[in-house]
Amino acid sequence: MASLLDGKKVSSELREELKRIIEDVKKDHPSFKPGLAIVQVGERADSTVYVNTKCKSANEIGMEARHVKLPKSVSQQEVLSALDQLNKDENIHGIIVQLPLDCTEQIDADLCTNSVLPEKDVDGLHDINAGRLARGQLGNCFIPCTPRGCMKLIDKSGIDIKGKHAVVIGRSKIVGSPMANLLTWSHATVTICHSKTQNLPDIVKQADILVVACGQLQLVKGEWIKEGAVVIDCGINVVKDETKKSGKRLVGDVDFEEAKKKASWITPVPGGVGPMTVGMLLQNTVENAKRRLEKSIKNGNM
Amino acid sequence: MASLLDGKKVSSELREELKRIIEDVKKDHPSFKPGLAIVQVGERADSTVYVNTKCKSANEIGMEARHVKLPKSVSQQEVLSALDQLNKDENIHGIIVQLPLDCTEQIDADLCTNSVLPEKDVDGLHDINAGRLARGQLGNCFIPCTPRGCMKLIDKSGIDIKGKHAVVIGRSKIVGSPMANLLTWSHATVTICHSKTQNLPDIVKQADILVVACGQLQLVKGEWIKEGAVVIDCGINVVKDETKKSGKRLVGDVDFEEAKKKASWITPVPGGVGPMTVGMLLQNTVENAKRRLEKSIKNGNM
Numbered sequence: 238m239a240s241l242l243d244g245k246k247v248s249s250e251l252r253e254e255l256k257r258i259i260e261d262v263k264k265d266h267p268s269f270k271p272g273l274a275i276v277q278v279g280e281r282a283d284s285t286v287y288v289n290t291k292c293k294s295a296n297e298i299g300m301e302a303r304h305v306k307l308p309k310s311v312s313q314q315e316v317l318s319a320l321d322q323l324n325k326d327e328n329i330h331g332i333i334v335q336l337p338l339d340c341t342e343q344i345d346a347d348l349c350t351n352s353v354l355p356e357k358d359v360d361g362l363h364d365i366n367a368g369r370l371a372r373g374q375l376g377n378c379f380i381p382c383t384p385r386g387c388m389k390l391i392d393k394s395g396i397d398i399k400g401k402h403a404v405v406i407g408r409s410k411i412v413g414s415p416m417a418n419l420l421t422w423s424h425a426t427v428t429i430c431h432s433k434t435q436n437l438p439d440i441v442k443q444a445d446i447l448v449v450a451c452g453q454l455q456l457v458k459g460e461w462i463k464e465g466a467v468v469i470d471c472g473i474n475v476v477k478d479e480t481k482k483s484g485k486r487l488v489g490d491v492d493f494e495e496a497k498k499k500a501s502w503i504t505p506v507p508g509g510v511g512p513m514t515v516g517m518l519l520q521n522t523v524e525n526a527k528r529r530l531e532k533s534i535k536n537g538n539m
Numbered sequence: 540m541a542s543l544l545d546g547k548k549v550s551s552e553l554r555e556e557l558k559r560i561i562e563d564v565k566k567d568h569p570s571f572k573p574g575l576a577i578v579q580v581g582e583r584a585d586s587t588v589y590v591n592t593k594c595k596s597a598n599e600i601g602m603e604a605r606h607v608k609l610p611k612s613v614s615q616q617e618v619l620s621a622l623d624q625l626n627k628d629e630n631i632h633g634i635i636v637q638l639p640l641d642c643t644e645q646i647d648a649d650l651c652t653n654s655v656l657p658e659k660d661v662d663g664l665h666d667i668n669a670g671r672l673a674r675g676q677l678g679n680c681f682i683p684c685t686p687r688g689c690m691k692l693i694d695k696s697g698i699d700i701k702g703k704h705a706v707v708i709g710r711s712k713i714v715g716s717p718m719a720n721l722l723t724w725s726h727a728t729v730t731i732c733h734s735k736t737q738n739l740p741d742i743v744k745q746a747d748i749l750v751v752a753c754g755q756l757q758l759v760k761g762e763w764i765k766e767g768a769v770v771i772d773c774g775i776n777v778v779k780d781e782t783k784k785s786g787k788r789l790v791g792d793v794d795f796e797e798a799k800k801k802a803s804w805i806t807p808v809p810g811g812v813g814p815m816t817v818g819m820l821l822q823n824t825v826e827n828a829k830r831r832l833e834k835s836i837k838n839g840n841m
Contacts, residue, residue: 364667367671369666372712425735433728
C-alpha cells in the first residue's frame, strides 16, 4: 500500500520556511520585503478565488501581494502598459498574469506572458525561461510552479531520480513539457506521452516515476502502475457527488484507489500537487527577492 | 535489408530547390538576395573548413555569404559589437556564430548566441527560439539545422510519425533536445535517453524511430534495433583506417552493418545526416529572407 505524498503538509512546511527566511533577512535588512504582483483581466470567479489564495498566502509569509485588477474591456496595450510599470517597479520581484484572460478585446496571452521581464517571470512562462529550462540551465531560469512542486514531492518520496525511467503524460507548457525537462535534467530517462500515444498502458508500466497531467478523469488505471512506482497526479477533475454539501468533488487523472495498491508513493487529489503550486510561486518570488538584494549588496547599493 | 536515407542526395535536391526559389522571387523582385553571416573567432582548421563549405553552398544557390573573421585575441565586447552590426544590417537575414570559439580572452558563447537577434537566429540557438520549439510553436521559431535535417530524412522514409514511439539518444542543445521537441510536436511518443540511462537496449528495442546523437562510436548494436525501425545516426566519429589515403574514416554512433539488417530505413555515415545540416541552414535563411520581403511588401515598402 502506497504512502501518501501530502502536498498540503509539504506546502505548509515550505511556507513556514519561507516566512522564516524573510524574517531572517529582515534582521540585517529591515526594509527587505519580497513583492508579488498578480495581473487579473476580467472577473472569472475561479480566477478571483485563485488570486485571492495567492495574495493571502503571500501576505501570511510577510510578502507584499499586489492584485492588479483590469476590467474585462481592457485593451492589449493597457495590459502591456500595466506589465511595463510592474517590470520597472523596484518593489516587485515577481509578476504573474492570471490565465485565462477574461476579456472582450482581442488580447494575445502569449504576448502578455512574454512581456513580463524574464527576471521577474516567477511563473516561468516567458520563452527565454522555457528555453533555458529545456536546455538544462536549471540554475539560470524560473521553473514553472506546478512542475517544481511535483519535483519537491518526488524528492520527498526519497527516490533517486538519476537513471530511473520517468513517464510524463501531457505536454502542456504549464505542466507536462517543463516537467519532462526537469526530469531529463535530473538525469531520468523520460518518456513523454500525450493524446496521440498509442500504447499508453505498456509505456506507463515501465515508469519508476509517473507524472500525469492530461486532465482526463481517472485515465490511468491501477493495473498500469509498476510495482513500487512513485505516482504524481496533477489532474483536477470536478465530478458530481450528491453526498457532498457542495454537490461535487475533485478527482485526479489516476484511479487513486487502485493505483495506491501498487505504487510506493502517491499524491492524493485533492491535497497532493494542488497545494504545492502556490508554495512554489512564493518560493520563486522569495528566492528572486533575495538574489536581487544580494546583487544590490554586491554592487554597493546597500 | 534497410533502404538508405541518402542525405547527400536529399541535401543536393534541397539546394537545387532553394536556388529555384531565389530565382523565382528575383523575377518580381530583382534586388532579392538572401544574406547569411558567419562569425568565426580564431582559426581552428576544422571550423574554417565548415565555414568555407557553408559559404560555398550559400553562394551556389545565389545567396550572399559573409564570413566575418575575428582574431583569436578578440574581446567579448568586440564579438558582441560585430553581432550588433549584423543584427542591424538589412541585407543579412541569418547570423550564426561558428562554435566552438577559438579565443584567448574569456568569451561567453551562450551570451554570443543569445546576442543574435532571435529573428535572424538561423541556427536556432537563442533561448527564445529554444523556448518556442520546446512548447511546440514550430511555425514561430527557428529550428536548429541538424534536427531539422533529421526530420526531413524521417519524412523521406515515408513513416507516419504520429503515435509512433521515437527514441532519442542524447540531450545536447544542438541536436538531442530540439530533436525530442520536434518529434513530440510531430505527435510521436518520445523517450529521451542519455549517459545516465540504465536499460538502453530495452528502450531502443521499442523505437519505431531512433535518432542517435551521443557521439559514442557504434554504441547502438544491431540486435537493439526493432524490426522495421527508421534509424537516424547523427554520430561523426573519426577512426584510424590505414586502407584510406587520409589514414582515417568516419563512423557513426550506430553499428551500421548490423543495424541495416533490421531497420527499414537507415542513414549512412558519412552521407546521411551530415550533408543535411548545411542544407537546412540555407533553408532557414532563404525562408527568413522571403518572410522579410513579404512583410516589407505588406507594409508597402516595395
